[in-house]
Amino acid sequence: MLIQRAPDRYEKLRHLGAMATDDILAPASTDERTVPRPDWSGIAASGGRTQQAGVYRAAMPSGKRISLLRVMFTDHCIMDCHYCPNSHWVPRRRYGFKVDELAALFDEMYRRQAVAGLFLSSGIFRDSDRTQERLLDVVEAIRNRYGFRGYIHLKVMPGVMDPGLVDAAHRLGTRLSVNMEAPTAGHLAKLSKLKRFDEGILAPMRQIHDANLAQYGGAVGQATQLVVGAADETDLDIYARMRNLYGEMGFKRVYYSAFRPVKYTPLEEHPATPKVREQRLYQMDWLSRFYGFDDGDLRLAFDDTGSLNHRVDPKLMIASQQAERFPIDINHADESSLMRVPGVGPKAASRIIAQRRQHSITHWRELQAMGVVWKRAQYFVYLPGHKPEPSRQGEFALDFAAPQQGGLREEPGPVAAHSSHRGHKRSRSVADIHERHIAHGCTGCPMAGATCGAGYQMPSPQPA
Numbered sequence: 001m002l003i004q005r006a007p008d009r010y011e012k013l014r015h016l017g018a019m020a021t022d023d024i025l026a027p028a029s030t031d032e033r034t035v036p037r038p039d040w041s042g043i044a045a046s047g048g049r050t051q052q053a054g055v056y057r058a059a060m061p062s063g064k065r066i067s068l069l070r071v072m073f074t075d076h077c078i079m080d081c082h083y084c085p086n087s088h089w090v091p092r093r094r095y096g097f098k099v100d101e102l103a104a105l106f107d108e109m110y111r112r113q114a115v116a117g118l119f120l121s122s123g124i125f126r127d128s129d130r131t132q133e134r135l136l137d138v139v140e141a142i143r144n145r146y147g148f149r150g151y152i153h154l155k156v157m158p159g160v161m162d163p164g165l166v167d168a169a170h171r172l173g174t175r176l177s178v179n180m181e182a183p184t185a186g187h188l189a190k191l192s193k194l195k196r197f198d199e200g201i202l203a204p205m206r207q208i209h210d211a212n213l214a215q216y217g218g219a220v221g222q223a224t225q226l227v228v229g230a231a232d233e234t235d236l237d238i239y240a241r242m243r244n245l246y247g248e249m250g251f252k253r254v255y256y257s258a259f260r261p262v263k264y265t266p267l268e269e270h271p272a273t274p275k276v277r278e279q280r281l282y283q284m285d286w287l288s289r290f291y292g293f294d295d296g297d298l299r300l301a302f303d304d305t306g307s308l309n310h311r312v313d314p315k316l317m318i319a320s321q322q323a324e325r326f327p328i329d330i331n332h333a334d335e336s337s338l339m340r341v342p343g344v345g346p347k348a349a350s351r352i353i354a355q356r357r358q359h360s361i362t363h364w365r366e367l368q369a370m371g372v373v374w375k376r377a378q379y380f381v382y383l384p385g386h387k388p389e390p391s392r393q394g395e396f397a398l399d400f401a402a403p404q405q406g407g408l409r410e411e412p413g414p415v416a417a418h419s420s421h422r423g424h425k426r427s428r429s430v431a432d433i434h435e436r437h438i439a440h441g442c443t444g445c446p447m448a449g450a451t452c453g454a455g456y457q458m459p460s461p462q463p464a
Helices: 009-022 099-111 128-145 163-172 185-191 197-214 235-248 275-289 295-301 314-320 335-339 346-356 364-369 390-395 414-418 430-439
Strands: 055-059 065-072 117-121 151-155 175-177 222-228 253-258
Touching: 009 065, 009 099, 055 117, 065 099, 065 151, 099 128, 117 128, 128 151, 128 163, 151 163, 163 197, 185 197, 197 222, 222 235, 222 275, 235 253, 235 275, 235 295, 253 275, 275 295, 275 314, 295 314, 335 346, 346 364
Parallel strands: 065 117, 117 151, 151 175, 175 222, 222 253
Antiparallel strands: 055 065
């Protein structure tokens, strides 16, 4: 005789906490990599395991981390998203909480100081409005019955038609998000026949934005997520949408998730997106938001196909195409100019400005102590006792090795390799470099590109 038992709330938490890992709250370089992923390969997938079921260490804008209960209300979903392990394509057992059950579970974990906030999402189990009502019931019980006044990140279901539900979400949540998943309506149509880009995704986003501008309710901003590579979009497509969301709708964050194929879905044979592509998009995001790069600057990082270079980070690529800006005087440059130097971030630029009020900076080790990555910055700055040679300025290595475990490994690029023969004098000017390459039929410029088109090798040094 087979005896079946209903899963208790802790078993549901183990499963639905693991299945919520596709909603990301930080770049993939964080400790999320260390958490085993759910097993989606079989019919009876039981979900993944986390070090603490459902607990996620989210990064705050200040750099501190906060423990959130990240969980789905249910992983049952009627949607047909081709990239999603929760879509109806995947045959496996599904789980779901009751409203009171999930609210009480969160209160228990909060009182035990296991978590300090909530990240709540869900599959769409009947329709978007009905699902949103259940999520609001959970949050309302946590707010009113248990008196929680802390951080709640609440998902607004794509396709919600009732504006009152969006207003209620804005009143109860701290931050709201509607997952966009694809940058345009055309790309979304490749991933789902049921979702509607304008009325199902952009419309609730605009309503949330209007509520934020009116400064009523509880939510203080909104975020979204894009699945990178699933719809064969270009990096330029994603960048254009990112600029639109930050500029016109005042988004707090846009997250990028590299596509991973899931068995049984229509895209199970589609190649996975390299993690380095996700990393490059985050770098472009930060250059736009924190480094003051405008649209004209950022577009220099894209090639003719609208792609970012996986072997060269965007800031270095942009600097290599603006050679007329460099080198800058480290003791007189303003903060905006300092931020354009590869290897100099916002904190390092602020420290340099503050240090100059006390005394001039005379040695590169001072910059290194302030957080400057001297290995990158040395070709772009001038300070007493150090001035990059004109030839060095034209030869800085732009090429990088393919991604390795633990990060990118820097190696000399082709341009640098051409001038690295022993005994060869390094006193050539930038103009001389150009003339030598053009004379031998190079199709790429060493000051602007990361490759030398003709594979030109510098002539061997002549004996004195």
